[in-house]
Amino acid sequence: MAKRPAVGLRRQGGVANVIMIVVALVFMVLFLLLPLVTVFAQAFASGLSGYIASITDPNTLSAIWLTLIVAAVALVVNVVFGLAGSWALARFRFPGRLAILTVLDLPFSVSPVVAGLMLVLLYGRQGWLGPWLEAHNLKIIFALPGMIIATIFVTLPFVARELIPLMEEQGADEEEAAILLGASGWQMFWRITIPKLRWGLLYGVLLSNARAMGEFGAVSVVSGNILGLTDTMSLDVKALYDGYNIVGSFAVASLLASLALVTLVAKTVLERQFLTRSTKEEVSA
Amino acid sequence: MAGHVSIRDVSRRFGAFTALDAVSLDIPAGELVALLGPSGSGKTTLLRIIAGLDFPDTGQVLINGEDNVARHPRERGVGFVFQHYALFRHMTVAGNVAFGLQVRPRGLRPSKAEIKARVAALLDLVQLGWLADRYPSELSGGQRQRVALARALAIEPRLLLLDEPFGALDTKVRKELGQWLRNLHHDQAITSLLVTHDQEEALELADRIVLMSQGRVEQIGTPAELYTKPASPFVLEFLGEANRIAGVVGEGGLVRVAGTGDAVAQSIDPGHALAAAGQAVTLYVRPHDLLLEARADGAAVVRSVKVAGAFAKIEVVLADQVLTALTPLHRLPSLHLQEGSRARLVVAQGMSFPTQGAGGSLQFAAPRSFAMA
Ligand SMILES: Nc1ncnc2c1ncn2[C@@H]1O[C@H](COP(=O)(O)OP(=O)(O)OP(=O)(O)O)[C@@H](O)[C@H]1O
Ligand SMILES: [Mg+2]
Numbered sequence: 001m002a003k004r005p006a007v008g009l010r011r012q013g014g015v016a017n018v019i020m021i022v023v024a025l026v027f028m029v030l031f032l033l034l035p036l037v038t039v040f041a042q043a044f045a046s047g048l049s050g051y052i053a054s055i056t057d058p059n060t061l062s063a064i065w066l067t068l069i070v071a072a073v074a075l076v077v078n079v080v081f082g083l084a085g086s087w088a089l090a091r092f093r094f095p096g097r098l099a100i101l102t103v104l105d106l107p108f109s110v111s112p113v114v115a116g117l118m119l120v121l122l123y124g125r126q127g128w129l130g131p132w133l134e135a136h137n138l139k140i141i142f143a144l145p146g147m148i149i150a151t152i153f154v155t156l157p158f159v160a161r162e163l164i165p166l167m168e169e170q171g172a173d174e175e176e177a178a179i180l181l182g183a184s185g186w187q188m189f190w191r192i193t194i195p196k197l198r199w200g201l202l203y204g205v206l207l208s209n210a211r212a213m214g215e216f217g218a219v220s221v222v223s224g225n226i227l228g229l230t231d232t233m234s235l236d237v238k239a240l241y242d243g244y245n246i247v248g249s250f251a252v253a254s255l256l257a258s259l260a261l262v263t264l265v266a267k268t269v270l271e272r273q274f275l276t277r278s279t280k281e282e283v284s285a
Numbered sequence: 286m287a288g289h290v291s292i293r294d295v296s297r298r299f300g301a302f303t304a305l306d307a308v309s310l311d312i313p314a315g316e317l318v319a320l321l322g323p324s325g326s327g328k329t330t331l332l333r334i335i336a337g338l339d340f341p342d343t344g345q346v347l348i349n350g351e352d353n354v355a356r357h358p359r360e361r362g363v364g365f366v367f368q369h370y371a372l373f374r375h376m377t378v379a380g381n382v383a384f385g386l387q388v389r390p391r392g393l394r395p396s397k398a399e400i401k402a403r404v405a406a407l408l409d410l411v412q413l414g415w416l417a418d419r420y421p422s423e424l425s426g427g428q429r430q431r432v433a434l435a436r437a438l439a440i441e442p443r444l445l446l447l448d449e450p451f452g453a454l455d456t457k458v459r460k461e462l463g464q465w466l467r468n469l470h471h472d473q474a475i476t477s478l479l480v481t482h483d484q485e486e487a488l489e490l491a492d493r494i495v496l497m498s499q500g501r502v503e504q505i506g507t508p509a510e511l512y513t514k515p516a517s518p519f520v521l522e523f524l525g526e527a528n529r530i531a532g533v534v535g536e537g538g539l540v541r542v543a544g545t546g547d548a549v550a551q552s553i554d555p556g557h558a559l560a561a562a563g564q565a566v567t568l569y570v571r572p573h574d575l576l577l578e579a580r581a582d583g584a585a586v587v588r589s590v591k592v593a594g595a596f597a598k599i600e601v602v603l604a605d606q607v608l609t610a611l612t613p614l615h616r617l618p619s620l621h622l623q624e625g626s627r628a629r630l631v632v633a634q635g636m637s638f639p640t641q642g643a644g645g646s647l648q649f650a651a652p653r654s655f656a657m658a
Contacts, residue, residue: 173371176338179358180365181385181440191388195375 039257042250054251059228063236063252069144070219070232071212074151078208079201082159089160090167104161107154115153116221119146142224147232150218155208162204163197170196203270210263214256287314287476288348288362288443290335295344297330297500304330305341306500312444314349315474317467319487322497323523328480329368331497332446335478336363348443364437364475366447370429372421378432379404379417385440407435410469427458434466438475445477451486459483463490484524488512496520515646518638521569528575528608530568530632539652540566540632544604545584550632550649568649570635575610576651577601579621583629587622603630 044051054060085104089097107115121127123140133140140146174196178188194201216234223230225239233252240249290312297305304327312318320328333339335346337358346353353361373381382404386395395403408414411431421429430450437445450466451459467490470477481487487494488508496503496511504516515521530549532540538552543565550568577585577599585601585608592598597617599610608630612620622628635649 173367173369174373177365177367177371177373177436178384178388180336180338180361180363181388181436182359183384183388184359187388191384192373 036257039250039253042246043254045250046247050247051251051254054245054248055255057248059231060236060240060248060252062228063231063233064255066144066147066230067213067232067234070148070151071209073148074155074212075205075209077152078155078159079205081156082163082201082204083197086160086163086167090164091172101164104157107157112150112154112215112217113221116150116218119150119153119218119222123149141222142226142230144230146222147219147230150222151212151215154215154218155211158208158211159201159204162200162207166197166200199270199273203267206263206266206270210260213259287474289314289350290444290476290478291345291347291350292331292335293345293347295331295334295341295346297327297334297339297341303500305334307344308497308500308502310495310502310505312476312478314476316492317470317477317479317490319491319494320478320480320497321484321487321494321523322482322503324482325499326497327500328482328497329448332365332448332478332480335444336365336446337361338365362440362443364440364442364445366430366433366437366445366450368448368450368452368480370421370433372429372432372436374421377418377420378413378424379408381421381432382407382435382439385436403439407439410438411435426454427462430454430462438473442475445475447477447479449480449482451481451483459486466490488524496523498523515636518567518569521636521646525571526609527569527571530570530603530606530608530635532566532568534564534566540568540649542584542604542630547584547603547630548652549630550635551652553648553650566637566639566647568632568635568637570608570632572598572609572611574632574634575608576631576633577610577612577620577622577628578631579626580629581627583627585628585630587624587626587628589624590617590622592617601628601630 043054055064089101110118120141123129123133123146125134125141127141138145140149174192175188178192179185183191213232214234215232216238219232220235220238223232223235225231225235227239231239233256237249237253237256240252292308292310295305295308296303308327308331310318320331322328330339334341335353337353337356341354348361373384376384383400386400386403389395394400404417405414408417411434413428413431413435416424416428416432421432424432434447434450447466451462454462463486466479479487479491488511491508493505493507494511495505498519504511504520506514511520512524515524521527531543532549533543534552535541535548539548540550540552541548550570573596577587585603588600588602588607590597590599592614595614596611597614599612599622601608601610610630631651632649633651636646637649638646
């Protein structure tokens with residue numbers, strides 16, 4: 001039914017259909033495809049050597065490096081928190097559970113810039129914890145720790161949001177069976193829980209990673225944009241652009257765009273895996 | 286080695302709700318005991334407590350005399366077959382069966398070759414050797430159930446707990462698997478506790494039946510004991526259908542139907558207090574113990590005659606009560622009963638449960654004056 005357009009639509013819809021398709025295509029090209037092409041066109045505006053020179057610029061290299069570090073730390077935290085948190089939230093009923101579930105969505109609803117400001121207000125020199133941090137010679141704002149915290153803040157819900165419904169749907173029967181068969185808690189976790197969740201976990205990791213590398217607002221507020229020191233790729237793109245280094249700016253942007261494309265493809269592949277697996281496994285559950 | 290399980294006064298509450306109320310029962314080593322009861326009577330809760338997946342508020346679970354409540358479930362040596370199989374969906378059939386052996390601590394773990402051989406032997410036992418490399422999602426319900434059983438047997442449990450193992454299967458498959466389980470149990474003599482809410486399954490398979498209701502044990506006994514000497518109306522009605530006939534006891538223990546005065550049964554222990562004339566009784570009579578005889582002056586009127594397999598089901602109305610009688614199909618023609626015909630009704634065998642004084646049923650038979658054609 002759903003696959004076949006209604007008979008009436010198909011017959012008289014010649015003109016209307018064509019118009020709608022054309023409009024959709026024009027929008028796609030205008031707002032999605034063209035900008036993407038522009039990024040790559042501008043990046044290679046002064047040829048391959050110009051591109052390579054831009055990418056291998058020391059400041060750019062440091063920005064790439066910093067982005068990787070921030071993303072990697074955020075990733076580890078997200079996986080650990082995502083697994084532990086969703087385990088607790090999916091398997092147990094305790095007072096305050098709903099409140100936690102609501103707060104978990106905060107990073108989705110708060111503007112990243114506001115998130116960054118909150119961190120400055122908390123950890124900055126004039127912030128609540130500022131004096132104490134300064135007394136102990138700990139620098140968070142305008143330094144790597146602040147950028148990591150900001151990134152973790154904006155990416156925290158991705159993994160947990162993916163895992164909680166999955167865990168609730170799968171139940172704990174298999175884990176209980178494993179324990180009764182003599183498995184230790186550790187064996188149960190690695191041999192049953194993780195494999196059961198692997199597609200959802202991977203999917204959540206992918207999304208949170210894309211967000212981590214692309215994050216601008218929150219990181220921008222807490223980093224202070226110190227060139228070569230606290231510049232991530234996203235910040236670097238803007239800094240280069242503001243300094244009229246168009247090729248350099250678009251070269252870095254092309255890297256980010258490539259990451260986005262890779263993520264998209266991986267996401268599509270995973271979704272397909274995920275769907276066929278879970279429908280298959282549902283039958284066996 | 287088979288375990289002797291002894292459950293003493295186990296209670297479990299969920300908030301204000303009492304799921305188990307001082308449950309005590311014994312499962313001698315090597316027996317197959319069925320835990321029978323309506324939905325929500327606490328069967329699964331009891332099973333989970335025995336396995337160590339849940340904890341009693343009070344009471345003890347002893348296996349071979351040792352208190353198991355403080356023991357980790359992993360160390361109890363319990364094989365558990367879940368109602369919904371709970372197979373490891375990301376492992377093959379062979380992987381599922383091997384799991385319990387692979388997770389043993391290094392010193393106790395069999396070698397790879399030994400594990401392989403054991404798995405093959407177990408899969409042969411459940412007749413699934415040819416499916417070793419399939420995933421659970423690629424099996425039928427009955428096949429999954431047998432994999433779950435093989436997986437539970439792999440750790441050589443002292444005790445096998447089965448939670449409605451055949452619940453999700455169609456009648457034919459569940460009968461086959463039930464019989465197969467019975468034979469397996471006969472060969473291996475593992476103490477087993479089988480949860481079911483199917484009374485027929487319990488009567489056919491079990492050495493003994495534990496009937497539960499609302500968190501309490503109603504009666505424990507062999508299938509024959511429960512069927513012929515139920516301790517309460519609940520037990521009687523749970524194990525097969527029964528008619529209730531309201532009557533009054535007359536002289537000589539003769540029971541007359543309230544309303545018509547027809548004599549339908551006679552007490553066979555006339556010394557009992559109930560035999561005192563004028564007392565009201567409720568007679569419980571199985572459909573096949575209700576005899577009908579076509580008679581123009583009979584007090585019962587046939588409402589319908591239906592053929593159900595090997596039996597004919599005859600519904601009659603007697604003094605505003607609708608009663609069901611079963612008769613072998615081959616006898617139906619000689620009864621000369623159709624819709625609307627009148628009949629005399631006699632109880633070949635029945636029971637009543639006097640309210641005063643607990644326990645015990647009173648037995649009734651056909652009136653002495655009655656002789657069936
Ligand atoms: N974790 C729980 N929290 C609250 N109530 C529970 C919990 N587990 C079981 N109960 C309640 O305890 C009662 C007994 O449940 P149980 O699962 O033991 O029944 P059962 O005899 O196995 O029923 P069924 O034949 O439907 O499986 C039910 O009323 C159920 O609602
Ligand atoms: Mg149950």
